[in-house]
Amino acid sequence: MNTELLSWGQIIARILQQFLPVWIALIITFTVSIRYKRKLGLYGKLFDSPVGMVGFMLVMFWVYTAIFADVIVTMDPIAQFGRVKNPLPGTPLIDPKDGQYAYFLLGGDHLARDVFSRVVMGARRVLTIAPAATTFAFIMGVTLGLPAGYFGGKLDIALSFLANLVLAFPVILLFYLLVTPEIRNTGIPVVLAAVLFIFPVIFFCTLFNSRFFTNPPKRNLYVGVTLVIGLWAYFGLAFNLDPLGVWSMDPNLLNVFVSVVFVNSPTVFRIVRGIVMDLKARDYVAAGQTRGESAWYIMLWEILPNARGPLIVDFCLRIGYTTILLGTLGFFGLGVSPESPDWGSTIDDGRKLLSLYLHPAITPALALMSLVLGLNLLADGLREESLKD
Amino acid sequence: MLKFVARRLGVMVLTALALTFVVFYLTNLPPNLEKLARTEGSVRMTDQAVASWIENNGHGGSVFGRYAQWLGVAPGWKLTDGKGVTRGRCIQNNADPATAATYCGVLQGEWGFSTVFKKPVLESVLQKLGSTGWLMMWVMIVMVPVSLIMGVLSGMREGSRLDRSLSIVAIATTATPEYVSGVILVAIFASATAGISPLLHEWGWISGKTLFLGTATSAMDKITFWNFALPVLTIALYGIGYIARMTRASMTEVMTQQYIRTARLKGVRFRDVVLKHALRNALIAPFTVIMLQFPWLLNGVVITEALFNYKGFGWTLVQAAGNNDIDLLLGCSVVAVLVVLVTQLISDIGYVFLNPRIRLA
Numbered sequence: 001m002n003t004e005l006l007s008w009g010q011i012i013a014r015i016l017q018q019f020l021p022v023w024i025a026l027i028i029t030f031t032v033s034i035r036y037k038r039k040l041g042l043y044g045k046l047f048d049s050p051v052g053m054v055g056f057m058l059v060m061f062w063v064y065t066a067i068f069a070d071v072i073v074t075m076d077p078i079a080q081f082g083r084v085k086n087p088l089p090g091t092p093l094i095d096p097k098d099g100q101y102a103y104f105l106l107g108g109d110h111l112a113r114d115v116f117s118r119v120v121m122g123a124r125r126v127l128t129i130a131p132a133a134t135t136f137a138f139i140m141g142v143t144l145g146l147p148a149g150y151f152g153g154k155l156d157i158a159l160s161f162l163a164n165l166v167l168a169f170p171v172i173l174l175f176y177l178l179v180t181p182e183i184r185n186t187g188i189p190v191v192l193a194a195v196l197f198i199f200p201v202i203f204f205c206t207l208f209n210s211r212f213f214t215n216p217p218k219r220n221l222y223v224g225v226t227l228v229i230g231l232w233a234y235f236g237l238a239f240n241l242d243p244l245g246v247w248s249m250d251p252n253l254l255n256v257f258v259s260v261v262f263v264n265s266p267t268v269f270r271i272v273r274g275i276v277m278d279l280k281a282r283d284y285v286a287a288g289q290t291r292g293e294s295a296w297y298i299m300l301w302e303i304l305p306n307a308r309g310p311l312i313v314d315f316c317l318r319i320g321y322t323t324i325l326l327g328t329l330g331f332f333g334l335g336v337s338p339e340s341p342d343w344g345s346t347i348d349d350g351r352k353l354l355s356l357y358l359h360p361a362i363t364p365a366l367a368l369m370s371l372v373l374g375l376n377l378l379a380d381g382l383r384e385e386s387l388k389d
Numbered sequence: 390m391l392k393f394v395a396r397r398l399g400v401m402v403l404t405a406l407a408l409t410f411v412v413f414y415l416t417n418l419p420p421n422l423e424k425l426a427r428t429e430g431s432v433r434m435t436d437q438a439v440a441s442w443i444e445n446n447g448h449g450g451s452v453f454g455r456y457a458q459w460l461g462v463a464p465g466w467k468l469t470d471g472k473g474v475t476r477g478r479c480i481q482n483n484a485d486p487a488t489a490a491t492y493c494g495v496l497q498g499e500w501g502f503s504t505v506f507k508k509p510v511l512e513s514v515l516q517k518l519g520s521t522g523w524l525m526m527w528v529m530i531v532m533v534p535v536s537l538i539m540g541v542l543s544g545m546r547e548g549s550r551l552d553r554s555l556s557i558v559a560i561a562t563t564a565t566p567e568y569v570s571g572v573i574l575v576a577i578f579a580s581a582t583a584g585i586s587p588l589l590h591e592w593g594w595i596s597g598k599t600l601f602l603g604t605a606t607s608a609m610d611k612i613t614f615w616n617f618a619l620p621v622l623t624i625a626l627y628g629i630g631y632i633a634r635m636t637r638a639s640m641t642e643v644m645t646q647q648y649i650r651t652a653r654l655k656g657v658r659f660r661d662v663v664l665k666h667a668l669r670n671a672l673i674a675p676f677t678v679i680m681l682q683f684p685w686l687l688n689g690v691v692i693t694e695a696l697f698n699y700k701g702f703g704w705t706l707v708q709a710a711g712n713n714d715i716d717l718l719l720g721c722s723v724v725a726v727l728v729v730l731v732t733q734l735i736s737d738i739g740y741v742f743l744n745p746r747i748r749l750a
Contacts, residue, residue: 051557161400165407168733170684170725172691172703176710176718177412182420324566331568331692332707347568351696354603358576358583365569373564380560 006090006103015105015116021068026060042312045385052381058374062367066124073117074101077341080111086357087112107359109349115360118341119367125342126371129253130322133260137322138315140199140261141268143206146299148269149276160273163266171263172328178259179334181252189255193238196261201230210296253336260325264318271314275307282306309386313379320375327368343368390741397737401730409495412722413456416715422448424713429504447478459501459719461494495723501716505708510720513705518724521690521701523612524620528686532625532632533679539629540636540675545663547641556637562630567692571623579603579619605699620697624689628682632675639674643667673743680736684729 006014016023037044046052065072075081081093081104089107093100105116148156183189204226212219236247237254249257279285280303288298329335330344331351343364350361426442427434434442443449447458447466457463458478465478479493493499500510543555565573577584578601586599602616643649644667652662691703698704702721709717 161404165404168404168684168726168729169408169411170687170722170729172688173412173706173710173722173725176706177415182424183415183418185420186418188415188418320564327566327568328688328692332695344568347572351568351572354572354575354580356582358580361572362576365572369565369569369573372566373561376560376564380556 004092005088006092006105008090011090011105014103018072018074018105018116019065021071022061022064025064025068026057029060030057042382042386045388046378046381049381049385051377052385055374055377055379055381058370059378062123062127062371062374065120066127069120069124072120073114074103074105075114075117077113077117077121078339080113081108084108084112085110086353086360088357089115089359106363107357109346109360110353115346115363118346119343119363122341122343122346122364123367123371125336125340126323126326126368129257129260129326129336129342130319133257133326134264134315134319134322136196136200136257136261137264137318138268138311139203140196140265142272142304142311143199143203144265145269145272146276146304147295149273150280150295150299150303152277156273159269163269166262166266167270171325172332174263175259175329175332175334178262179255179329184251184255189251189258190238192258192262193254196258196265197234197238201226201234204230206296207300210294210300213294250336256326256329256334256336259329260322263325264322268314268318271310272307275310276303279303279306309383313383313386316375316379316382320372320379323368323372323375393741394738397734401734405726405730408726409460409719409723410456412719412726413459414452416718416722417448417452417455421713421715425504425715428713457494459494461492461496461499463494464491465493495719500720500723503709503714503717503720505712505714505717510716513717514702514720514724517700517702517705520609520699521694521703523608524617524624524690524694524699524701525686527617527621528624528628531621532628535625536629536632537636537672537675539633541640541663541668541671543633544637544640544671545644545667547644552637555633559630559633559637562626563634564630565626567623567627567689568696570626571619571693571696574619574623575603603697605694605697609700620693620699623693623696624686627689628686631685632678632682635678636671636675640667640671643671646670673740676743677736677740680732680739683732687725687728 033040033044034047037047046056084091084094085108087104087108089105091104091107093102093104104114106119107115109115109118144159148159177183178189205223208222208226209219212222232242233247236242236245237249240248240251242248276299284302284306285298288302293302326335326342327344327347330340330342330346331348333345333348335342335345335348346364347361347368350357350359350364354361422443423439425448426439426446429446430438430442445468447468448455450466454463458465467478467480479490479499490497498511500514502508503510503513506513539555539559543549543552543559546552562570578586579599580586580603581599589600600615601619603619605616605620607613608616608620649662649666652666653659657666687703690701691706693699694701694703695707702724705717706721706725708714709721
C-alpha cells in the first residue's frame with residue numbers, strides 16, 4: 001500500500017491533467033474567437049481588451065468545468081472515503097479499489113470527502129443557479145422598470161416605493177427570514193414563486209404581441225408557443241404541477257432561488273428605470289410615438305435594444321453578485337442542502353477547523369473568488385469596449 | 390429644503406412601518422410560534438396544547454392586532470386563567486396587573502424578553518451594538534481614507550498605468566466577499582500551519598504560534614491590534630473596491646470639466662488643480678456611496694462576526710435567527726432597518742446639501 005504524500009509539483013501536474021477537457025475547450029474557444037473577432041460584434045471586441053480577455057477566460061474556465069464536471073472529478077463528491085478526517089492535500093487513499101482515483105488531490109474535509117471533486121461539482125451547482133436566478137431577476141426588473149420609467153406618475157411612485165422597500169431590507173435578515181425550513185410549510189415561497197415566475201411569460205407575450213399584432217397568424221404562433229412552454233414551465237417550477245415531470249424544483253432550491261431573485265430584481269428595476277428615463281427623450285422614441293406605435297412596442301423594441309450596453313455589463317456583474325449571495329446563504333447553512341457541494345456550504349464546513357486545517361475552506365474560497373473576479377473583469381472589459389463605439 | 394426633509398421623513402416612517410410589519414409577520418408565522426411553544430412549554434406537547442399555549446400567551450388573534458401591540462399603539466393583551474392569575478404583555482413577573490401600563494410596545498421601550506440570553510432584548514441589543522460600534526468605527530477609519538485615496542489617484546489621470554493597476558485591485562476586492570477574504574486572511578496571517586506565521590515563529594520573531602489571532606473573541610474585553618486587525622480588514626476590503634470605483638468615476642468626470650482645463654491652461658500646478666479644484670467636487674458622489682455602504686457593512690458585520698466569533702450585533706442576529714428567539718430577532722431587525730433608513734436619509738440630505746446645483750435650484 002502506498003502511504004507517501006504527493007509533492008506539490010505532482011499535485012499540480014495531476015490537477016492540470018484532470019482539467020484537460022477544459023484546457024482543450026478553452027483553446028478552441030479562444031482560437032476561433034480571436035480568428036473571427038472582427039465578425040463577432042461586441043463579443044469579438046472583447047478580445048481587444050486584455051482585461052476583458054482575462055475575465056472571459058476565468059469565466060469560461062468555470063463554465064467548462066461545470067460542463068465537464070463528470071469527467072474532471074476524481075471521486076464521488078458526496079461519498080466519504082476512509083476513516084482519516086481532514087486528510088492533507090496529496091494523501092493517498094487507504095486501500096483504493098480498482099478504477100478508483102488513489103489520491104485526495106486537494107485533501108479531504110472533516111468527513112473525508114474529496115475537496116477537489118466537491119469544488120468541481122460545486123461549480124456546476126453555482127453556475128446553474130446563479131445565471132438562472134439573475135436572468136429571472138432581470139426579466140422581472142425589465143418588465144417593471146420599463147413602464148415605471150416610461151409612464152412615470154403614480155405607477156412609478158408605487159413601484160419605486162416597493163423597490164426601495166426591498167432594498168432597505170438588510171439582505172442577511174431577509175435570508176434568515178425567508179430561507180428557513182419552517183417557512184416552506186407556510187407556502188410563502190410558493191406564493192413568491194408564483195408572482196416572480198409569471199414575469200417571463202408576461203414579458204415574452206408582450207414582446208411578441210407588441211411587434212406582430214399587425215400580423216395575426218405570426219403573432220398567434222409566437223404568443224401561443226410562449227404561452228404553452230411558459231405556462232408549462234411555470235406550473236412545473238412554481239407549483240410542482242407539471243404532469244410530464246420535466247419541470248420541477250426541489251422545494252429547498254425553490255426557496256433559495258426565489259429569495260435570490262427577490263433580492264436582486266429591485267436593483268435591476270432601478271437601473272432599467274433610470275436608463276429609460278434617460279432614453280425616452282431621444283428622437284427615435286418621438287419618431288415611434290409620431291408613427292402611432294404602441295407604448296409597449298416603443299419600450300420593448302425601441303428603448304430596450306438601445307439600453308442593452310449597460311444592461312449586459314450589469315448582467316455580468318450581477319451574476320457575480322448572485323454567486324456571492326448564494327455563497328453567503330451556504331455560509332450560514334441556509335443553502336440548498338447540507339450535502340450539496342456548493343462553494344458557500346463547503347467554506348462553512350471548512351471554517352470551523354480553519355486554524356488547524358486550511359485546505360477544506362481555502363479551495364472553494366479561491367474558486368468562488370476567481371469566478372466572481374472573472375465576471376467583474378469581463379464586465380469591465382465589456383463596458384470599456386461598448387463605450388468605444 | 391425643509392419640505393424636502395419632511396417628505397423624506399414621511400417616506401422613511403412609512404418604510405419603517407412596512408418593513409417592521411414584514412419582519413413581524415415572517416417571525417410570527419404559525420410554524421415559528423409552534424416551535425416557540427414547544428421550546429418554552431414542553432417538547433412533547435400535543436397539537437391542542439400547543440394551540441392553547443399560543444392562544445394563552447398572546448400570540449393568537451390577527452397578525453395586525455399583534456403587530457399593533459408589539460408596536461405599542463394598541464393595548465397589550467391580558468388574560469386571566471382558571472386560577473385567577475392575570476398575565477399579560479405589560480405585566481411583569483408577579484407584578485400587580487392593576488398597576489401595569491396599558492400600552493407596552495417598541496415605542497414605549499418594551500422590546501420584550503430574549504429567550505436565548507435570558508435578558509431583556511433592549512439591554513442585550515444595546516450592549517452588542519456597542520461591540521459592533523467599535524468594529525464599525527475601525528472599519529470606517531481604515532476603509533474611507535484608503536478607498537478615497539485610491540479613487541482619486543486612479544481618477545486624476547484616466548487610463549494611466551497607476552489607474553489600471555488600482556482599478557484591478559479595486560475589482561479584485563469587490564470580487565472577494567467577506568467569507569472568502571476572511572478565510573484567506575486567516576490562512577496567510579493566523580494559521581499555525583500555513584502562511585507566514587510558521588516562518589516568523591521559526592525565525593523567532595513572534596513568541597506565539599500565529600502572528601494575528603484567528604478569532605476576535607478576546608477583543609470583547611480588550612481590543613488590540615493583533616486580535617482586531619483581521620476582522621476589520623475583512624470587512625473593509627469588500628467595501629474599499631466599491632467606494633474607490635465610485636470615487637474614480639466621479640473624479641474622472643470632474644477632471645474633464647471646463648474649469649479644470651481652464652485652471653491647467655492658466656498654469657496652475659497639477660497637484661493644486663487636483664487638491665483645490667477637483668477634489669471638493671469629486672467627493673460629493675462618494676459621500677452618498679459611503680453612507681449607502683452602511684447597509685452593506687451590516688451584511689459584512691454579520692458574516693465577519695460569525696467567522697471570527699466576535700460577539701456583536703451580527704452574531705446576536707445569527708443567534709436570534711438560529712434559535713427562533715422572536716423578540717430578539719424583531720429587536721435586531723428594528724435596529725437594522727433604522728440604521729439603513731437613517732443612513733439613506735443622511736445620504737439624501739447630505740447630497741442635496743453638498744451639491745449647490747441641487748440646493749439652489
